[in-house]
Amino acid sequence: MEQMIVKAGHQLKGRVQVDGAKNAVLPILAATLLASEGQSLIKNAPLFSDVYLMTKLLNYLNANSEIDEDHNEITVDASGKVTTDAPFEYVSKMRASVVVMGPLLARFGHVKVAMPGGCAIGARPIDLHIKGFEALGATVTTTSGYVEAKADKLVGTDIFLDFPSVGATQNILMAATLAEGTTTIENVAREPEIVDLANFLNKMGAKIQGAGTDIIKVKGVDKLTGVEHMVIPDRIEAGTFMVAAAVVGGDVIIEDAISEHNQPLISKLKEMGVQVEERPEAVRIVSDGKLKAVNVKTMPYPGFPTDMQAQFTIAQIMAEGSSVMEETVFENRFMHLEEMRRMNANFNISGDTATITGPSQLQGASVQATDLRAAAALIISGLVADGITRVSKLEYLDRGYHHFDKKLRQLGAKVGRREAGNLSNEDLSEWLDSI
Ligand code: UD1
Numbered sequence: 001m002e003q004m005i006v007k008a009g010h011q012l013k014g015r016v017q018v019d020g021a022k023n024a025v026l027p028i029l030a031a032t033l034l035a036s037e038g039q040s041l042i043k044n045a046p047l048f049s050d051v052y053l054m055t056k057l058l059n060y061l062n063a064n065s066e067i068d069e070d071h072n073e074i075t076v077d078a079s080g081k082v083t084t085d086a087p088f089e090y091v092s093k094m095r096a097s098v099v100v101m102g103p104l105l106a107r108f109g110h111v112k113v114a115m116p117g118g119c120a121i122g123a124r125p126i127d128l129h130i131k132g133f134e135a136l137g138a139t140v141t142t143t144s145g146y147v148e149a150k151a152d153k154l155v156g157t158d159i160f161l162d163f164p165s166v167g168a169t170q171n172i173l174m175a176a177t178l179a180e181g182t183t184t185i186e187n188v189a190r191e192p193e194i195v196d197l198a199n200f201l202n203k204m205g206a207k208i209q210g211a212g213t214d215i216i217k218v219k220g221v222d223k224l225t226g227v228e229h230m231v232i233p234d235r236i237e238a239g240t241f242m243v244a245a246a247v248v249g250g251d252v253i254i255e256d257a258i259s260e261h262n263q264p265l266i267s268k269l270k271e272m273g274v275q276v277e278e279r280p281e282a283v284r285i286v287s288d289g290k291l292k293a294v295n296v297k298t299m300p301y302p303g304f305p306t307d308m309q310a311q312f313t314i315a316q317i318m319a320e321g322s323s324v325m326e327e328t329v330f331e332n333r334f335m336h337l338e339e340m341r342r343m344n345a346n347f348n349i350s351g352d353t354a355t356i357t358g359p360s361q362l363q364g365a366s367v368q369a370t371d372l373r374a375a376a377a378l379i380i381s382g383l384v385a386d387g388i389t390r391v392s393k394l395e396y397l398d399r400g401y402h403h404f405d406k407k408l409r410q411l412g413a414k415v416g417r418r419e420a421g422n423l424s425n426e427d428l429s430e431w432l433d434s435i
Contacts, residue, residue: 005416019072040229048401053093058076098116103174191300245285253282294323318359
């Protein structure tokens, strides 16, 4: 089994390029199912394992999809005889596959999917998705681990979400594109990935207004057509490199990072004493690695993203003083901190709040990734720990980072991926110096 082998080294210096956004490309790929005519061409598609899984699901459904790895492009042709059953095999591996529900229900009046799985970061029900479909006129039943929705036709209506769920907003938005009449969805998620999805749908022929605000209006149309679209850059990957540079210290330019999408993170980094330069198509981080303690609370966009929580706690662990991290979006997202105990991190967790006293003198250890962002956080912590850190369960990392080790090495970090077997820390340290 491959592990990420990490040790502290020089400061990080240079340029790094972020990929397309995972959380934008997945719903956009699902949206290609809405096109009864033409082919869709998705550009700037990141080569993450979740993206491969989504294309496999599309192929299973008879929407022919192909990834061009040399150009980061995906073509999808859903104009043929698409099926409407998404089996356990796919959905259990990736919660995001539940967003095929809205498009399939809208276009074919039927969908059946296994109850979703995904990262183990909380209960993550889909009650809001289901309520939305029912409000549009569908009958939804859940039996033996499957959710099935049926409708002769969907009819536009007013929907108020109890919570601005990202997935529910996407699913209901897509279902409403082909409904009869107008749908108004209130208290929707405002994430940049929702705006990207709405832009894609509008190019396909949908009539959506208000994406990026908390009320979205959708005027139903008769049909949608395949189109070309360029996915926005991944703000979480960009944010991960911002935190890595802040913690390790150095001077890093993160190309294609859209600073507007990362304002809460940028303002917290500045509060910690990090220099952040916001450029039109990049963000530059200059840090001496000496950080001041700050308090953070995760919130739906435009608040501090839960997907940056794990990485940011490493900055808090390395900061001078007492910091608080409050996780309000998912109820079980401090699992990486429990792993960090083995690395000598000093913190207390009570309910949804971690109180962190820093700076800790981190010690390299063998740790396991517990979800996608935890994987990145543990690797960053290895870059400032004494000795060698081995991070396993890299399948989590691969869900949302491509060539993470290569990109860090490009910045001068001592990190590499391999089977470590019985190799001693001395052997691994030498190997890191040689790659
Ligand atoms: C999406 C992102 C994920 C991110 C999350 C929050 C994708 C592929 N994934 O996940 O990276 O961490 O947004 O920013 O875009 N909830 C309910 N009922 C529902 C739906 C959600 O109670 O029907 C709860 C969830 O349990 C969770 C919270 O709402 O506590 C947020 O979930 P949601 O915004 O739906 O996240 P996802 O779409 O799953």
